[in-house]
Amino acid sequence: MPALVPRRGRASKPALVALGLAACAGAQAAPGAAGRWEGVADIPGRPLRLVVDLDRDAQGRWEGSAILPGRGVKGARLDALAVGDCDVRFALTAAFPGGDALKPQLALACQADGSLAGTLALGGRSTAVSLHRSGAAQVDRPAPSSVLSPALTGRWTGRYELGGVPREVALTLANRDGLGGGQLVIVGKRTTTLAVDQVTQGREFVMLRASAADFRIEGRFSPDEGVIDGGIAQGPFEAAIVLHRQAAGEKAS
Amino acid sequence: MSARPLHSIALAALLALASSAVSAQEMFRGDAAHHGTAATAAPRAFHRVRWTFPTGGRVVSSAVWHDGAVLFGSDDGNIYAVDASTGRQRWMTHTGGPVASTPAVSGDRVFAVSYDGRLYALDVRSGEVLWKFATEGERRFEAKGLHGMQPRTQTFADMYDVYLSSPLVVDGKVVFGSGDGHVYAVDAASGRLAWKFATGDVVHASPAYADGLVVIGSWDGRLYALDAATGMQHWAFQAGVDPLVHNQQGFQSSAAIADGVVYVGCRDGHLYAVDLRTGAPKWNVDTEGSWVNSSPGVAQGRVYFATSDTARYHVVDAATGRPAQAPGSTQAYVFGSPTIAGDTVLLGVLNGSLQARDRADGHVLWEFRTEAAKANRDWVLAADGRFNSGLLFASSWGDVSAEGARRQESVGSFYATPLVADGAVFIGSADSNVYAIE
Numbered sequence: 001m002p003a004l005v006p007r008r009g010r011a012s013k014p015a016l017v018a019l020g021l022a023a024c025a026g027a028q029a030a031p032g033a034a035g036r037w038e039g040v041a042d043i044p045g046r047p048l049r050l051v052v053d054l055d056r057d058a059q060g061r062w063e064g065s066a067i068l069p070g071r072g073v074k075g076a077r078l079d080a081l082a083v084g085d086c087d088v089r090f091a092l093t094a095a096f097p098g099g100d101a102l103k104p105q106l107a108l109a110c111q112a113d114g115s116l117a118g119t120l121a122l123g124g125r126s127t128a129v130s131l132h133r134s135g136a137a138q139v140d141r142p143a144p145s146s147v148l149s150p151a152l153t154g155r156w157t158g159r160y161e162l163g164g165v166p167r168e169v170a171l172t173l174a175n176r177d178g179l180g181g182g183q184l185v186i187v188g189k190r191t192t193t194l195a196v197d198q199v200t201q202g203r204e205f206v207m208l209r210a211s212a213a214d215f216r217i218e219g220r221f222s223p224d225e226g227v228i229d230g231g232i233a234q235g236p237f238e239a240a241i242v243l244h245r246q247a248a249g250e251k252a253s
Numbered sequence: 254m255s256a257r258p259l260h261s262i263a264l265a266a267l268l269a270l271a272s273s274a275v276s277a278q279e280m281f282r283g284d285a286a287h288h289g290t291a292a293t294a295a296p297r298a299f300h301r302v303r304w305t306f307p308t309g310g311r312v313v314s315s316a317v318w319h320d321g322a323v324l325f326g327s328d329d330g331n332i333y334a335v336d337a338s339t340g341r342q343r344w345m346t347h348t349g350g351p352v353a354s355t356p357a358v359s360g361d362r363v364f365a366v367s368y369d370g371r372l373y374a375l376d377v378r379s380g381e382v383l384w385k386f387a388t389e390g391e392r393r394f395e396a397k398g399l400h401g402m403q404p405r406t407q408t409f410a411d412m413y414d415v416y417l418s419s420p421l422v423v424d425g426k427v428v429f430g431s432g433d434g435h436v437y438a439v440d441a442a443s444g445r446l447a448w449k450f451a452t453g454d455v456v457h458a459s460p461a462y463a464d465g466l467v468v469i470g471s472w473d474g475r476l477y478a479l480d481a482a483t484g485m486q487h488w489a490f491q492a493g494v495d496p497l498v499h500n501q502q503g504f505q506s507s508a509a510i511a512d513g514v515v516y517v518g519c520r521d522g523h524l525y526a527v528d529l530r531t532g533a534p535k536w537n538v539d540t541e542g543s544w545v546n547s548s549p550g551v552a553q554g555r556v557y558f559a560t561s562d563t564a565r566y567h568v569v570d571a572a573t574g575r576p577a578q579a580p581g582s583t584q585a586y587v588f589g590s591p592t593i594a595g596d597t598v599l600l601g602v603l604n605g606s607l608q609a610r611d612r613a614d615g616h617v618l619w620e621f622r623t624e625a626a627k628a629n630r631d632w633v634l635a636a637d638g639r640f641n642s643g644l645l646f647a648s649s650w651g652d653v654s655a656e657g658a659r660r661q662e663s664v665g666s667f668y669a670t671p672l673v674a675d676g677a678v679f680i681g682s683a684d685s686n687v688y689a690i691e
Contacts, residue, residue: 069310233349
């Protein structure tokens with residue numbers, strides 16, 4: 001079985017030279033598991049197309065993402081990714097609704113013809129998967145949170161109504177470890193506190209996401225007026241909201 | 254004068270020409286009047302697939318060109334910019350619903366409509382969201398007993414209402430139709446509403462523009478001409494309606510405007526030519542009850558379009574509507590629109606075939622078929638390339654019909670319209686791929 005990753009510490013000097021030359025040849029040489037892999041999982045009666053991108057990040061760690069054509073999935077992160085000499089394993093939790101319960105896992109091994117073959121386990125069942133290399137990797141990386149401008153950091157308050165029930169919102173935004181994030185407190189019939197783990201600050205538009213509840217706030221950001229004018233969204237539910245920036249020490253009205 | 258400066262001048266002129274040519278392909282149908290013409294020639298023979306770009310969903314959106322990239326939407330909810338040479342993704346921006354509209358580029362911005370009911374304005378270089386404009390919400394055309402589906406008292410969403418309106422950018426405004434029944438004009442810079450016009454039903458056709466008028470059809474069976482500055486109605490042309498099963502009704506086709514005449518297909522089984530100034534009918538082509546969802550292309554006194562059920566490719570005289578060529582068979586339904594590229598006309602077919610035809614006589618020069626069409630699982634296609642309707646539609650009960658329509662697309666239907674640029678043809682498929690073919 002050919003190895004996906006060259007074994008370390010065993011190569012002779014000429015072999016190392018040859019490897020070096022191969023590396024110099026650049027992208028023409030297939031760098032182990034790195035690449036775009038396409039194929040099918042043989043789910044009976046409904047073959048599941050898979051496109052898997054595997055690559056190393058800037059620190060040399062393996063990373064990857066998946067596309068499920070026809071299932072609306074583009075760039076789903078691969079979890080628990082392990083790439084060995086001749087095997088690749090990962091979970092595809094992000095690619096399936098209810099993925100936590102279904103526990104979708106792929107276990108693949110390299111084949112003599114250069115393909116990867118193995119199994120997809122999903123919801124307690126298992127089926128064969130075969131992937132062939134179709135090109136260079138195009139890993140979709142989640143966009144990091146923006147570094148927030150001083151005009152956006154701080155405390156914001158607003159109100160929205162959903163299903164006839166008013167909710168008061170208090171949003172606190174800050175840069176932590178160089179990236180924007182914060183906390184969202186929603187007070188309606190009960191009080192919900194959510195971590196804001198994704199903030200995208202554009203020139204004119206701000207998008208915030210609390211991924212644990214898939215709760216989003218977005219809107220036009222007017223720094224001079226201290227206003228975010230937009231809406232909240234959670235699944236199919238949407239409502240308008242205007243958030244006002246609170247001056248330091250100011251209490252929400 | 255030495256040969257070198259001459260060569261350089263010629264090269265510079267060619268590059269300038271190429272640059273201006275491709276810049277015209279920055280919106281649906283290539284330009285504001287929707288002529289459907291490409292300024293560069295298409296391949297006269299199939300050589301190879303330059304690249305295939307997989308997305309997560311059906312690609313109904315047509316690709317447009319900007320700065321060496323193709324931009325398009327996918328039903329996976331994303332708007333993409335992909336390098337035309339390499340097929341590598343430049344950026345991807347997520348929306349809240351399928352992006353079944355074709356983007357429009359204007360200046361440093363790209364605009365597209367999503368099924369989340371919003372018009373998006375993005376930075377064309379990075380995909381950064383600049384603003385969103387919310388309509389009253391998207392929906393498909395729907396009717397009781399639609400297409401004869403049963404039970405006849407049940408309201409069904411139209412599974413063939415596949416497109417969203419593709420924006421037009423004119424005089425600093427982004428104009429588009431919505432499933433909420435309105436035509437909107439939104440300031441391109443700020444995203445603020447400029448005007449909106451209420452029609453009687455879903456508007457998923459795309460607006461065309463000429464001489465100060467926006468022309469767009471609605472599922473209410475009317476074609477409207479609106480003042481582009483104010484949104485005031487200039488005229489309305491009433492096409493056929495079908496109160497029984499609503500099958501022979503509605504404008505899914507987008508208009509093309511040339512020399513003061515509006516050309517548009519209709520689901521009432523006609524292609525119409527209407528006077529741009531007055532809305533008065535000039536002539537029509539009766540397609541024997543077959544939908545004309547295809548948006549016509551117009552060039553040099555000829556109108557090019559295709560039909561759905563009768564599966565025909567038509568070329569007619571723009572002045573009279575009389576056939577300029579004998580109609581050709583497309584094998585299967587056509588919803589997409591012809592792209593006229595030099596001496597070639599390209600057309601996507603719902604059976605997963607992209608056809609290149611000789612413009613002069615209409616014969617098929619080459620054909621590209623998706624792998625799904627070749628595999629033809631479940632015998633979706635008959636041996637002659639038509640849909641195996643008897644196998645697909647076991648009954649007229651609603652869910653069975655909807656499932657049949659979904660199975661039709663499994664061969665990689667081409668709903669999109671081909672983009673011709675950079676020596677290649679770019680087109681998305683219901684198999685979730687976008688293809689670059691040369």
